[in-house]
Amino acid sequence: MPLFDQLYNFSRWLTQNREEAEDLVQETYAKALKGFSSFQLGTNFRAWMYRILRNTFLTSRTGLRGASTVPLDSEDDGPELGVENETPETILMNRSNSQLVQAAIDDLPVHYREALLLCEVEEMSYQEIAETLSIPIGTVMSRLSRARRTLRDHLGRELRSHEAVREVARGINHGL
Amino acid sequence: MVCESWKAKLDTYLDGELSEEETRTFDAHVCNCPSCSADALARVQMKRATQTAGKRFTPRAEFRRRIQQSIAPKPQRSVRLGWILAAASVVILVAGALTSTYVGTRSGRDNVFSEIADSHVATLASSSPVDVISSDRHTVKPWFQGKIPFAFDLPELQNSEFSLLGGRMTYLDQSPGAQLIYDVRKHHISVFVFQEQSLRARLDEDSLSPKQLSFNIETWSQGGLRYFVIGDASAADIDSLAKLFKTAEA
Numbered sequence: 397m398p399l400f401d402q403l404y405n406f407s408r409w410l411t412q413n414r415e416e417a418e419d420l421v422q423e424t425y426a427k428a429l430k431g432f433s434s435f436q437l438g439t440n441f442r443a444w445m446y447r448i449l450r451n452t453f454l455t456s457r458t459g460l461r462g463a464s465t466v467p468l469d470s471e472d473d474g475p476e477l478g479v480e481n482e483t484p485e486t487i488l489m490n491r492s493n494s495q496l497v498q499a500a501i502d503d504l505p506v507h508y509r510e511a512l513l514l515c516e517v518e519e520m521s522y523q524e525i526a527e528t529l530s531i532p533i534g535t536v537m538s539r540l541s542r543a544r545r546t547l548r549d550h551l552g553r554e555l556r557s558h559e560a561v562r563e564v565a566r567g568i569n570h571g572l
Numbered sequence: 573m574v575c576e577s578w579k580a581k582l583d584t585y586l587d588g589e590l591s592e593e594e595t596r597t598f599d600a601h602v603c604n605c606p607s608c609s610a611d612a613l614a615r616v617q618m619k620r621a622t623q624t625a626g627k628r629f630t631p632r633a634e635f636r637r638r639i640q641q642s643i644a645p646k647p648q649r650s651v652r653l654g655w656i657l658a659a660a661s662v663v664i665l666v667a668g669a670l671t672s673t674y675v676g677t678r679s680g681r682d683n684v685f686s687e688i689a690d691s692h693v694a695t696l697a698s699s700s701p702v703d704v705i706s707s708d709r710h711t712v713k714p715w716f717q718g719k720i721p722f723a724f725d726l727p728e729l730q731n732s733e734f735s736l737l738g739g740r741m742t743y744l745d746q747s748p749g750a751q752l753i754y755d756v757r758k759h760h761i762s763v764f765v766f767q768e769q770s771l772r773a774r775l776d777e778d779s780l781s782p783k784q785l786s787f788n789i790e791t792w793s794q795g796g797l798r799y800f801v802i803g804d805a806s807a808a809d810i811d812s813l814a815k816l817f818k819t820a821e822a
């Protein structure tokens with residue numbers, strides 16, 4: 397089946413629930429078959445399938461709930477801040493802690509999460525993401541930028557709190 | 573704060589979404605700016621971590637079977653509807669296969685070029701870049717005997733601007749190959765030779781995307797061997813050396 401594993405993975409990230417993800421994928425294939433005449437040969441098939449899945453998700457209960465909690469997009473994100481010496485990335489890579497990153501992605505608002513996953517996991521171009529999400533390329537860029545910044549901030553906080561716990565433990569050990 | 577305008581575009585640059593000209597300018601800036609190159613490295617690490625973490629869920633086998641059954645044409649449907657559904661399934665499968673083959677091939681190809689570029693840079697950065705130091709092709713070629721499972725010809729360099737510095741063993745896709753280092757007007761060029769059949773990624777001459785690499789690179793297949801010529805010399809120099817190899821093998 398075309399794109400089955402990728403669609404399921406994306407669906408699971410959107411819904412954060414196995415049953416809902418399976419329902420969503422099933423409905424996507426049903427709609428794709430039913431509406432295949434609307435697919436124009438020569439256009440992007442992958443973006444078309446993801447668009448069906450994503451539109452189906454948005455009309456679901458979880459999708460409506462997720463979409464309603466997202467802040468308004470703004471094209472003007474202000475200057476990009478530089479990455480400091482002690483960055484979440486460098487610490488993270490040393491520990492290769494995938495679970496921390498997964499938790500941070502899970503925590504992103506759904507509009508940021510979907511843009512980030514289409515870019516990094518599905519390796520879609522900005523144009524493909526724009527087609528899939530039915531938004532302008534400028535919005536794709538601002539969502540990606542915010543998603544990455546939020547992810548970095550989240551990981552930074554997590555790692556700092558881990559460090560703090562370790563420091564306390566070290567203090568207790570010294571005390572004993 | 574330094575390099576604000578560069579940093580604002582850093583993600584777009586790393587996503588490969590800048591124009592060819594902008595990418596070249598960015599390459600040059602990142603190479604010379606410690607702050608931006610450190611920032612770029614951190615962001616690449618974050619991209620990789622996100623990619624790894626993002627490939628998290630796999631569907632259950634039972635669910636896969638259910639979907640396969642649900643999209644298969646039902647026998648009780650009218651013959652006409654059945655044919656339409658079957659045709660639609662075939663088109664979806666073909667389009668999906670083409671899409672995933674393209675994406676897979678592209679990503680495999682890009683990986684190969686990245687690996688080649690990495691090997692070239694790592695070799696030049698090494699304190700002993702070559703294992704056999706000689707400008708004589710009759711010394712360098714026999715050195716590879718028994719070290720790699722194939723033989724290749726080195727071109728005659730008389731009347732050309734190139735000089736052979738030496739050679740070393742190298743690996744790509746876990747297969748052994750030869751790396752030869754040439755010099756032209758103080759630029760170093762690597763020529764890599766591997767067995768075509770041992771490489772997983774399908775490559776062709778048109779598949780190069782030089783704008784994604786800071787180096788000029790040329791590749792071709794000849795006599796069951798895959799050649800890569802890479803370096804920071806001009807595209808014309810890379811092409812001249814490639815032509816010398818092509819005629820040496822002909």
